[in-house]
Amino acid sequence: MRNRTIVLVLGILIALGAAAASIAGIFTHGGSGPETIRSFRGYDVELYGYGLYRHMSSDVAIQGIAQDYVTLFLCVPLLILSLIKTRRYSLRWHFVLAGVLHYFLLTYLFYLGMAMYNEAFLLYVFLLSASFFAFALVIAGFDVQKLPERFSSKVPRKAAGSFLIFIPASMAFLWLSVVVPPLLSGTIIPAETAHYTTLIVQGFDLAIFLPLGFVSGLLLLQNRPWGYLMASITLLFLPLLMTALVAKIIAMGMHGVNIIPVVFIIPVFDALALTFGLGMLRTVTPENP
Numbered sequence: 241m242r243n244r245t246i247v248l249v250l251g252i253l254i255a256l257g258a259a260a261a262s263i264a265g266i267f268t269h270g271g272s273g274p275e276t277i278r279s280f281r282g283y284d285v286e287l288y289g290y291g292l293y294r295h296m297s298s299d300v301a302i303q304g305i306a307q308d309y310v311t312l313f314l315c316v317p318l319l320i321l322s323l324i325k326t327r328r329y330s331l332r333w334h335f336v337l338a339g340v341l342h343y344f345l346l347t348y349l350f351y352l353g354m355a356m357y358n359e360a361f362l363l364y365v366f367l368l369s370a371s372f373f374a375f376a377l378v379i380a381g382f383d384v385q386k387l388p389e390r391f392s393s394k395v396p397r398k399a400a401g402s403f404l405i406f407i408p409a410s411m412a413f414l415w416l417s418v419v420v421p422p423l424l425s426g427t428i429i430p431a432e433t434a435h436y437t438t439l440i441v442q443g444f445d446l447a448i449f450l451p452l453g454f455v456s457g458l459l460l461l462q463n464r465p466w467g468y469l470m471a472s473i474t475l476l477f478l479p480l481l482m483t484a485l486v487a488k489i490i491a492m493g494m495h496g497v498n499i500i501p502v503v504f505i506i507p508v509f510d511a512l513a514l515t516f517g518l519g520m521l522r523t524v525t526p527e528n529p
Contacts, residue, residue, distance in 0.1 A: 250374040264291075265291070292359065306488045341375040347484075397460055403475075419439065457471060489502055
């Protein structure tokens with residue numbers, strides 16, 4: 241892998257920084273406790289009141305802590321393992337490394353944009369920057385035009401490509417169901433904005449990440465070289481993101497929120513993404529390029 245040393249250094253720093261941010265999110269408990277405020281839009285918002293996320297709404301803070309557990313105990317170890325495995329060139333682990341870095345890039349983009357300003361602000365800035373540049377360097381290490389040759393004829397191209405088109409389309413429909421009804425009714429602002437400035441997750445998803453997944457699936461169906469790259473990375477990133485989403489759903493359920501039917505749907509999507517991701521990896525020829 242080109243730029244191997246730079247990626248290794250950035251990866252180690254990301255692992256350390258993400259571990260520190262996650263530990264702070266999980267284990268800090270100072271604060272005056274929950275309180276209800278009236279947002280400038282007129283909504284009553286319950287603040288979490290404890291630890292690093294004390295100024296965030298309770299439902300979002302609970303989800304953030306749940307994702308911190310996934311980051312700390314799954315994604316950080318997987319990042320370290322993929323860094324070790326790519327020290328000797330392995331195309332399979334090159335894909336895994338890119339997928340894990342994609343997770344950190346998206347995670348800390350959202351944390352930086354949505355988390356109410358707190359003591360970890362500069363840490364989020366660093367993690368987003370380091371993840372972006374490490375991800376870009378790893379992508380630059382692929383010989384994209386030769387990638388189709390590195391997959392066997394058993395690659396689940398049609399099934400995986402169709403799945404990557406279906407998932408973004410489903411998520412886009414879900415987010416539009418939050419955004420569009422208030423526009424039609426004239427109330428404009430969805431209740432989900434709470435005391436935040438805008439719908440960060442929905443905005444970034446609709447503008448960048450859902451179209452990226454859709455295009456990945458489309459290019460894979462068309463047997464394009466970039467399709468093999470984008471689809472493989474996306475299918476290794478999605479299980480991490482959806483595992484975090486499952487953790488969020490469970491955490492919300494433990495706090496009395498109705499999680500039916502998503503508690504059944506999202507784990508199925510998670511399992512399918514993992515199945516297709518591993519299916520893509522298994523068909524990569526093991527020889528070094």
